Amino acid sequence: MLQGVGDTFGQVFRAIWANKLRSFLTMFGIAWGVGSMLLLIGVGEGFRSGQRRSLATLGNDLIMMWGGTIPAVPxxxxxxxxxxxxxxxxxxxxxxxxxxxxxxxxxxxxxxxxxxxxxxxxxxxxxxxxxxxxxxxxxxxxxxxxxxxxxxxxxxxxxxxxxxxxxxxxxxxxxxxxxxxxxxxxxxxxxxxxxxxxxxxxxxxxxxxxxxxxxxxxxxxxxxxxxxxxxxxxxxxxxxxxxxxxxxxxxxxxxxxxxxxxxVEDAFNEWDTIKTEEMVGKIWTAMDVFLGGVGIVTLALGAVGIINIMLVSVSERTSEIGLRKALGATRRNIMTQFFLEGLLLTGVSGLAGIAGAAGLMSALQAAMGNNMQGFDPPHMAPWSVVLALGALSMSGMAAGVYPAGKAADLDPVEALRRE
Known part of the structure; x- marks a missing residue:
């Protein structure tokens, strides 16, 4: 039989609520990973922009030179x-x-x-x-x-x-x-x-x-x-x-x-602010790549955790799946429900992590102001949010598709017999 959208989502929420603690702990791990990644990248971006602004107060594209010393004999x-x-x-x-x-x-x-x-x-x-x-x-x-x-x-x-x-x-x-x-x-x-x-x-x-x-x-x-x-x-x-x-x-x-x-390079006493800014930028770009990689790995591990609990859920609900199939639920109905469960767990926890990181950075901005020399308050980098959302989408699909396929492939007779 055909199910309405409301019925499908109702079953999804009831299934998640039936295992509140397990679902919460899994979601907390993903939210923590996403929030930590965004916060660390935000701190790095604050340092990068603060250094850029600090150098800009000296002048744009500036190279400074002072008197030096040279050897009397080359x-x-x-x-x-x-x-x-x-x-x-x-x-x-x-x-x-x-x-x-x-x-x-x-x-x-x-x-x-x-x-x-x-x-x-x-x-x-x-x-x-x-x-x-x-x-x-x-x-x-x-x-x-x-x-x-x-x-x-x-x-x-x-x-x-x-x-x-x-x-x-x-x-x-x-x-x-x-x-x-x-x-x-x-x-x-x-x-x-x-x-x-x-x-x-x-x-x-x-x-x-x-x-x-x-x-x-x-x-x-x-x-x-x-x-x-x-x-x-x-x-x-x-x-x-x-x-x-x-x-x-x-x-x-x-x-x-x-x-x-x-x-004789040692004869010149100078400071190239352009080179300094480029070096600082490269350091924090490397840190951003590292932190982004750590965040993606964290999300991947979270996705593995969700796949595990979804597989356990499929095993625990074998008889339910068999009964629904016997009553006319299609393979698509079963697969949609379990896919939405995995996607919802991943998406909600990820969005909670993004919101938590944004709130904490806003609080830090209000507390610190703009009075620190060479350091701006942490701020959310748009590209890091795009990275987090993209990784969450992939993790959510991975966490939903495999368990959903396992549930949809269950034979109704065998499922009822196991119970």
């Missing part, structure tokens, strides 16, 4: 001699390296006293070129950044970081006011917006003056160093994926200007 590590980067080096990079989009030089000092008529403050004083704000990430909240006219005129103007403005002018507007740097007057022409997250205020406590003014009043200290020495040169490749070629060109220019072999 291929030997004795008698190392230092060299300082210069403003002329930065000009050479801009003019002679076609794979470099832009480069900026600056001087950084921590020993310059900063004082307003209200308070004093500490932090780095940066002697910067006008293009600093385009190479590095430096959004402005008020006023303007340094200009070419400030650079050529050696103007005594200053741009304050967000934290420095608060320290020097507590509760007062800073724009247009005067700041003393080692007793010299500098007019505030701009205030930067807050960058970064959490309590890391190093970037926000920097202040910026023209590099030409810095070279004149507060040059790099040391003996036998060029007059236009700078702390660092930072540049961007013309194309993000061609950073290796940009670095090669820069190495050749610096090596030629400072008389050493560009193939």
């Amino acid at each position: 291929n030997q590590h004795t008698g190392m001699r230092p060299y300082n980067l210069t403003l002329a080096d930065a000009e050479a990079i801009r003019n002679e390296a076609p794979e470099v989009r832009d480069a900026t030089a600056f001087i950084s000092r921590n020993d310059i006293k900063q004082q307003s008529q209200y308070e004093s403050a500490g932090g780095q004083v940066i002697g910067a070129e006008p293009n600093y704000s385009s190479v590095r990430f430096l959004p402005l909240r008020q006023g303007r950044f340094l200009s070419a006219a400030d650079m050529s005129g050696r103007n005594r103007v200053v741009v304050l970081g967000e934290k420095s403005a608060k320290l020097l002018f507590p509760g007062r507007p800073a724009l247009g006011e005067t700041v003393l740097l080692n007793g010299a007057d500098f007019q505030v022409i701009g205030v930067a917006d807050k960058t970064g997250r959490g309590n890391n205020d190093n970037e926000n406590q920097k202040i910026y003056i023209p590099l030409s003014t810095m070279l004149e009043m507060f040059p790099v200290k040391g003996e036998n160093i060029p007059a236009d020495s700078v702390t660092s040169i930072q540049y961007q490749p013309r194309v993000r994926g061609e950073n290796a070629e940009a670095k090669r060109q820069v190495h050749e220019i610096i090596a030629r200007r400072h008389n050493f072999d560009p193939d």
